Structure formats: C-alpha cells, structure tokens
Amino acid sequence: MDPIVEAALKKWPNVPHCYGWLALDARGDWYMRDERIQHAGPFPDVKGSRINHDKLRAFIERNYASDEAGCWFFQNGPQRVYVELEATPWIWRLQPDGRVLSHTGATAAVQSSWLDEAGRLYLLADLGLGLVHTADMGPAADAVEQGRWTPQEFRSDELPQRFGFVRRPSP
Numbered sequence: 001m002d003p004i005v006e007a008a009l010k011k012w013p014n015v016p017h018c019y020g021w022l023a024l025d026a027r028g029d030w031y032m033r034d035e036r037i038q039h040a041g042p043f044p045d046v047k048g049s050r051i052n053h054d055k056l057r058a059f060i061e062r063n064y065a066s067d068e069a070g071c072w073f074f075q076n077g078p079q080r081v082y083v084e085l086e087a088t089p090w091i092w093r094l095q096p097d098g099r100v101l102s103h104t105g106a107t108a109a110v111q112s113s114w115l116d117e118a119g120r121l122y123l124l125a126d127l128g129l130g131l132v133h134t135a136d137m138g139p140a141a142d143a144v145e146q147g148r149w150t151p152q153e154f155r156s157d158e159l160p161q162r163f164g165f166v167r168r169p170s171p
Contacts (some may be wrong), residue, residue: 001063001075015078019170022060022074023048023084026131028091028103030060033084043168044086061104066128070160071169082169089165090130092123094139102127113149116156123149129163 023031023043033048040046051057063075064083072083091103100108100123108125115121121132121140132140143149160167 001065002059004077015080017073017171018076018079018081020082020084022081024072024086024089024091024103026087026091027133028093030057043084064104066165070165072165073169084169085165085167087120087131088122088129088159088163090125090128092125092130092132092136094132094136094143096139100125102130103133110149113144113151115151115153116159117153118156120156121151122159124163129159129165 020038021033023033025031025044025047030051031043031048032051033043033046037046037048051060060074064072065075066072066089067080072085072089074081074083090108092108093101093103095101100110102108106127108123108127108130110123110125112124113121114124114129121137121144123130123132140149144151154162159165
C-alpha cells in the first residue's frame with residue numbers, strides 16, 4: 001500500500017466504504033461506474049468507463065487488496081472502494097519466458113489449474129485464483145500439453161465459495 005494511503009487511513013479512519021463504483025472485467029480492465037451507469041444495469045452487462053490513464057491504473061493496482069470476507073477493494077486514501085468482479089480477483093497473463101503475471105503486474109507461482117464448463121482456464125496461485133486472459137490461451141494450451149498444468153474440472157458457479165472471494169460486494 002502506498003505510504004500516502006496509509007497516512008490518510010490514520011488521519012481519517014472512519015470514512016464510509018464505497019460500493020458499485022469500480023469493477024474489474026475478465027480481461028483485467030478497470031471500469032468506473034458512476035450512478036448513471038449503475039442505474040443502467042449490472043456489471044458486466046453495462047460496464048461503464050474503462051480506465052485508460054496509466055498512473056491511475058497503477059495507483060489502483062498498487063492499492064488492490066481483499067478483506068477477511070473475500071471482498072476485493074481499492075484503498076483510495078481513507079476510503080475503501082469495493083470492486084465488482086466479472087470473473088475472479090486476478091487475471092493472469094502468460095509471459096514468453098514461462099512466468100505468470102497478474103493484471104496488476106505481480107508475479108504468481110502457480111499451484112494448480114482448473115477448467116470450467118465453458119472451457120475457461122483458471123490458475124490457483126500464491127496470490128489466489130485467477131482467470132487466464134483470453135489472449136493467452138495458446139501458451140496455456142501448450143503448458144497443459146507439456147504437462148506443466150493438469151486442469152481439474154469444476155463448475156464456474158462454484159468459484160466464489162470454493163476459492164473464497166465475493167464477486168459483488170455489498171454493505
């Protein structure tokens with residue numbers, strides 16, 4: 001967490017949490033969802049405004065964490081902004097050198113792999129469960145064929161409970 005965020009938390013410890021204003025899609029993109037967008041429909045049916053500003057994305061990603069209930073949030077100074085997840089808390093990007101990086105740029109150590117009924121590949125890593133980015137399914141298939149990963153089958157509706165995360169946090 002950024003030092004400026006930690007200082008703000010100490011200075012203003014009782015700022016109310018924020019829900020519904022930030023979302024993470026299945027490709028690792030962040031979306032702002034103002035009141036108008038929230039009233040227009042649920043995420044991901046109505047996504048909102050994609051955050052393209054590099055420094056804002058980096059700030060969100062440095063201050064991205066989860067609470068004890070498995071709700072993911074961005075600590076924005078003294079305010080905790082809960083994140084709606086289209087799929088999982090992490091989106092994995094496979095690198096040519098074999099490394100697995102999260103959508104935040106953090107390196108992940110893969111522990112197991114999972115395949116859902118739609119053929120989507122998930123990796124359980126030291127950081128938690130994440131979905132493999134659609135653009136990386138070629139290298140992911142290579143990893144499975146080479147025996148690096150042996151996916152276990154499961155139903156996608158079991159994900160949150162099985163792996164301890166909440167897709168749509170609420171007060």
